[in-house]
Amino acid sequence: MALVTTKDMFAKAIKSDYAVGAFNVNNMEIIQGIVDAAVEENAPLILQVSAGARKYAKPVYLMKLVEAAIEDTGLDIALHLDHGEDFEICKKCVDDGFTSVMIDGSRLPLKENIELTKRVVDYAHSKGVVVEAELGRLAGVEDNVSVDERSATFTDPEEAAEFVEKTGVDSLAIAIGTSHGAYKFKGDPYLDFERLEKIQELIPDTPLVLHGASTVLPEFVERCNNYGGKIAGAQGVPEEMLRKATKYNICKINIDTDLRLAMTAEVRRYLAENPSEFDPRKYLGPAREAIKAMVQHKIKNVLNASGKR
């Protein structure tokens, strides 16, 4: 049991039809719900922390909570920085003991993204830490943007090959139609599997990462709305598309929105049904249970990662 890098996890996953779940964490209940699910499913696990999560919880609390989770459960866990925007935050996380960092230079022109990523790779590798980078843009749903316009922001396979060769990055996040948050598609969901296939042909040894991969489970959206929420028009990536993605070289699937929805749905339900309660443990307990059940479902029925530890 230890903090581990994703190297061995991805080496196994790339050869097989499953993906490792990467779940965003901000507090104790979220961490506990996720790790308890991974224990039950005997699954590999990545916990990831965004800049916003570091700001919210303070880095030291998150690190100690993850260490506590390892000690409590005996799991191997990879601790990953999600969407590091510059060299400095990546360096800080490497120095703090993260085992994996993401440098997200996807907003930059190719050459600058390569330069920035290479700088992070050189530093991280010198300390035994692995690096994820991103190429292509994860556009959100916007009005008046056609499918063609949207796909112009997707990852270009030839650029991906050049990028991996020049940076030596360990894994690559690609844009094939997913986006962050609860509003991913207007109309029918669409992922560009042909593009994924082309990318995989050109860089067959590079583990690929799918961001923005929450399903936005209707059960939680409905529960939020039934208990006072106002979440309209939310739509995520259908589970069958994610299952299909695991059959390619997608080795890491990122999930945050589904955790937020599960937690909020249960807190809303509990407080609405028990208006005189004010002990946080009473509503955070069921929220933690909802997260555990949801993550277990993902690991087992979507990621196909049960027993793959």
Ligand code: G3H
């Ligand atoms: O990709 C973004 C993740 O969902 C983290 O979101 O920056 O609000 O913590 P955040």
Ligand code: 13P
């Ligand atoms: P979702 O918003 O779809 O959960 O994506 C999370 C993510 O990609 C974190 O990096």
Ligand code: ZN
């Ligand atoms: Zn992301």
